Amino acid sequence: MDVSVTVNGERYERDVEPRKLLIHFLRDDLDLTGSHVGCDTGNCGACSVIVDGVLVKTCMMLAVQADGSTIETVEGLAQDGELNGLQQSFSDHHALQCGYCTPGMLMSATALLRQNPHPSEEEIRTGIQGNICRCTGYVNIVEAIKAAAE
Amino acid sequence: MLLREVEYARPASVEEAVRLLSEHDGARALAGGQTLINVMKARAASPDMLVDLNRLDELKGIDLATDGTLSLGSMVTYTELIGSAEARARPILGEVCAQIGDVQVRNRGTLGGNVCSNDPTNHLPPLMVALGATMHITGPGGDRTVPADEFFLGVYLTAAGAGELLTKITVPPGKSDGFASVTIGKDGTCIVNAAASVNGGVRVAIGCVDAVPVLLKADSVDDVPAAVQNAKLEPPSDVHASADYRRRLAELAATRAAAQAQGKS
Numbered sequence: 283m284d285v286s287v288t289v290n291g292e293r294y295e296r297d298v299e300p301r302k303l304l305i306h307f308l309r310d311d312l313d314l315t316g317s318h319v320g321c322d323t324g325n326c327g328a329c330s331v332i333v334d335g336v337l338v339k340t341c342m343m344l345a346v347q348a349d350g351s352t353i354e355t356v357e358g359l360a361q362d363g364e365l366n367g368l369q370q371s372f373s374d375h376h377a378l379q380c381g382y383c384t385p386g387m388l389m390s391a392t393a394l395l396r397q398n399p400h401p402s403e404e405e406i407r408t409g410i411q412g413n414i415c416r417c418t419g420y421v422n423i424v425e426a427i428k429a430a431a432e
Numbered sequence: 433m434l435l436r437e438v439e440y441a442r443p444a445s446v447e448e449a450v451r452l453l454s455e456h457d458g459a460r461a462l463a464g465g466q467t468l469i470n471v472m473k474a475r476a477a478s479p480d481m482l483v484d485l486n487r488l489d490e491l492k493g494i495d496l497a498t499d500g501t502l503s504l505g506s507m508v509t510y511t512e513l514i515g516s517a518e519a520r521a522r523p524i525l526g527e528v529c530a531q532i533g534d535v536q537v538r539n540r541g542t543l544g545g546n547v548c549s550n551d552p553t554n555h556l557p558p559l560m561v562a563l564g565a566t567m568h569i570t571g572p573g574g575d576r577t578v579p580a581d582e583f584f585l586g587v588y589l590t591a592a593g594a595g596e597l598l599t600k601i602t603v604p605p606g607k608s609d610g611f612a613s614v615t616i617g618k619d620g621t622c623i624v625n626a627a628a629s630v631n632g633g634v635r636v637a638i639g640c641v642d643a644v645p646v647l648l649k650a651d652s653v654d655d656v657p658a659a660v661q662n663a664k665l666e667p668p669s670d671v672h673a674s675a676d677y678r679r680r681l682a683e684l685a686a687t688r689a690a691a692q693a694q695g696k697s
Binding site: 283299300303327330336338342344346390408411413 | 433434435436437438439440442465466469470473482484486511533534535536537539540619
């Protein structure tokens with residue numbers, strides 16, 4: 283089935299099997315490997331991206347469902363090789379340990395800050411409730427998001 | 433994970449969706465996919481065809497009638513309901529939807545998907561039963577309505593049969609509602625949940641204790657604990673809670689939900 287998407291401003295057209303999950307389409311077909319497969323059960327959020335302005339877990343969406351949509355992934359955050367404010371804040375606050383959850387955390391934080399530019403700590407924690415950090419480094423992640431919002 | 437091979441159809445109308453569902457034995461409606469895609473990975477479900485409802489705008493409306501009846505399209509997401517001014521006419525709906533899953537799941541998961549999957553640990557089946565909602569079903573034979581307390585037939589089984597589609601849920605007016613649950617972790621799966629509505633008498637629907645929500649009626653909130661005891665619930669035992677413990681939690685959740693409902697009257 284033909285699928286046409288715009289990812290981080292670039293248009294892609296591919297022939298895709300309906301059974302292919304959006305995460306595998308992004309990683310294997312488009313070679314955008316920033317979004318991670320963590321649990322593959324919809325729990326961990328490492329595969330989170332923004333589809334038509336909405337934060338979703340791409341292991342629970344088919345690639346064919348994204349046909350015609352505009353997708354933002356972690357690869358689109360940095361501009362001209364420079365980390366954006368949120369990414370720099372993650373770096374400054376040591377908000378990553380192994381880094382596996384980071385792409386998903388960044389996309390969830392991006393979606394949160396767009397909707398709510400000055401979230402409280404509780405709102406930040408709700409915003410990333412769908413993202414699991416197995417290093418349990420949540421404190422610094424919350425700090426990084428809070429600092430990026432200021 | 434790679435799913436089993438599956439055909440994919442994107443109908444342009446509810447009529448076409450119903451035709452696809454009724455003409456293909458192995459066809460299944462794909463709502464938000466937050467349950468179905470995962471059970472397909474585990475091969476617990478292996479449909480031959482997915483009929484994607486996501487682009488059917490006719491299933492996405494939220495309307496408030498002049499008599500206060502709220503009409504919720506089956507493809508309304510939890511996030512859309514939480515943000516809807518109309519849906520605040522029955523505040524418990526948004527309050528409960530905000531407790532489901534996480535941000536990403538609420539962005540994709542739908543009201544129709546929640547009730548039609550009828551997992552006994554889901555939030556919305558007991559809520560819809562307690563509120564006295566009406567389920568609107570369309571199929572090859574036409575349209576029909578089923579009261580929520582007759583809609584849930586068994587684990588993963590509802591009155592929306594093969595070839596049929598839930599199109600909307602209507603909820604009568606009211607404000608004195610409550611919901612309480614005991615979950616695994618803060619946002620996890622329910623061990624027990626209960627929804628209550630006070631309108632003259634008290635309607636309490638308890639989830640996770642049987643294949644379908646258990647509806648109890650009491651004259652007053654004070655009578656709810658006795659009503660739960662008299663119901664002689666036989667809940668399942670699992671690693672999270674023994675039957676005895678779950679029975680105790682059911683009484684607790686029902687009592688809390690009823691007290692919360694009364695507090696809003």
